Amino acid sequence: MRLSDAEWKVMNALWACEPATARAVLESLEDSDWAYTTVKTMLARLVEKGILTEEKSGNKSVYASCMSRQVARRSAVRSLLDKAFDGTFGSLLHHLVDDERLSAKEKSALRKALATRKRSSS
Amino acid sequence: MRLSDAEWKVMNALWACEPATARAVLESLEDSDWAYTTVKTMLARLVEKGILTEEKSGNKSVYASCMSRQVARRSAVRSLLDKAFDGTFGSLLHHLVDDERLSAKEKSALRKALATRKRSSS
DNA sequence: ACTATTCTTCTACGTTCGTAGTAGAAGTTC
DNA sequence: GAACTTCTACTACGAACGTAGAAGAATAGT
Structure with missing residues (x-):
């Protein structure tokens, strides 16, 4: 929805x-x-x-x-992917890293989050 | 626009x-x-x-x-942030890493991109 | 009980979106 | 140059959006 x-x-x-x-x-x-x-x-x-x-x-x-924020967010992201990023996360992630001006802090937070997640879930 | x-x-x-x-x-x-x-x-x-x-x-x-894809994408991301992620990248990135099911491949690509960028830009 | 406040439901109205038909102008083919 | 194809310009029309007023029902204060 x-x-x-x-x-x-x-x-x-x-x-x-x-x-x-x-x-x-x-x-x-x-x-x-x-x-x-x-x-x-x-x-x-x-x-x-x-x-x-x-x-x-x-x-x-x-x-x-009835709909959690998380679910709503997922579906908003999905819809952004579909219309603007060839439907793939890769494309979005690439854009985020390359074309958006993430601050060093944001980047390092992202790196850290990734590292953590790597171990915990998969 | x-x-x-x-x-x-x-x-x-x-x-x-x-x-x-x-x-x-x-x-x-x-x-x-x-x-x-x-x-x-x-x-x-x-x-x-x-x-x-x-x-x-x-x-x-x-x-x-007159508008490059990159610019359009930026503005779409911006607008997603504003309506669904408290207007901050942090919130989106957190969601991506924690709440979206990125495949191992996507994660590693993201990690790599981040690492590269870390050196090259900014 | 009467009045003021607050709620709810219904209705409305201009705008943007998605989708396309019609009519007429221009170009193409024989 | 008559017929066919292709373009453009204009118009349409229902659905969804953003925004809110009007009227009536319920509650509360005195």
């Missing part, structure tokens, strides 16, 4: 405070000045897409995600 | 054979069965967005990109 930019915005907010009411999500979106009903609309659409569950408690709805 | 999925498709085709006519782009899109006019519409939109130039030669238009 595919998330639009605005949907990512609300999902990011929700993941940070779920389960949450629409109002809580709105407040957790400090940097944006969406109307309450806008948030509500997004939430409803996400429920409809099966990405969130909505549970009524009294007259309020409480929302919770 | 932002490319949609379909726009990426035509850009990928175009980068592979530019400068090219609409027909050439269509043919370079073997795996898709778009109508000629669909390609034409996409090209026109890309020209309007300033991503392509269109040059008439006789009654045909020849298209060429």
Whole structure:
């Protein structure tokens, strides 16, 4: 399932405070000045897409995600690969290392992560 | 400037054979069965967005990109970071190493690339 | 119980996307 | 130069997106 930019915005907010009411999500979106009903609309659409569950408690709805951030991220990466990197990780990794300006710190963190992972999983 | 999925498709085709006519782009899109006019519409939109130039030669238009693949890729990565990875490379890299199932081969390629780059640039 | 606040549901409206048809101009073939 | 092919320009149209107002239902304060 595919998330639009605005949907990512609300999902990011929700993941940070779920389960949450629409109002809580709105407040957790400090940097944006969406109307309450806008948030509500997004939430409803996400429920409809099966990405969130909505549970009524009294007259309020409480929302919770059915999709973890990790899964959503994977699918976003997948979709980037498909459209922009010939569908392969290799291509993306190559780009990251060669064409993006990673700081020395980022590079060394990456190297370290790789080294660790090499041993632990495979 | 932002490319949609379909726009990426035509850009990928175009980068592979530019400068090219609409027909050439269509043919370079073997795996898709778009109508000629669909390609034409996409090209026109890309020209309007300033991503392509269109040059008439006789009654045909020849298209060429103003935006390199690398730049487009950077901006796609940037936009992924912003919506899904807190805007930081660190977060993406961490995800790649920890949460995506990179094959051993990919990992070692990545390690190698990093090692090389370590010496050559920066 | 009455009013103010808050929620929810429904509806709306402009924009971008994906996809393509139609019509007319230009070039090609015999 | 008449018929056929190919191009271009214009228009269309439904789906998804971004954004939000209006109206009505529930709750809360006094």
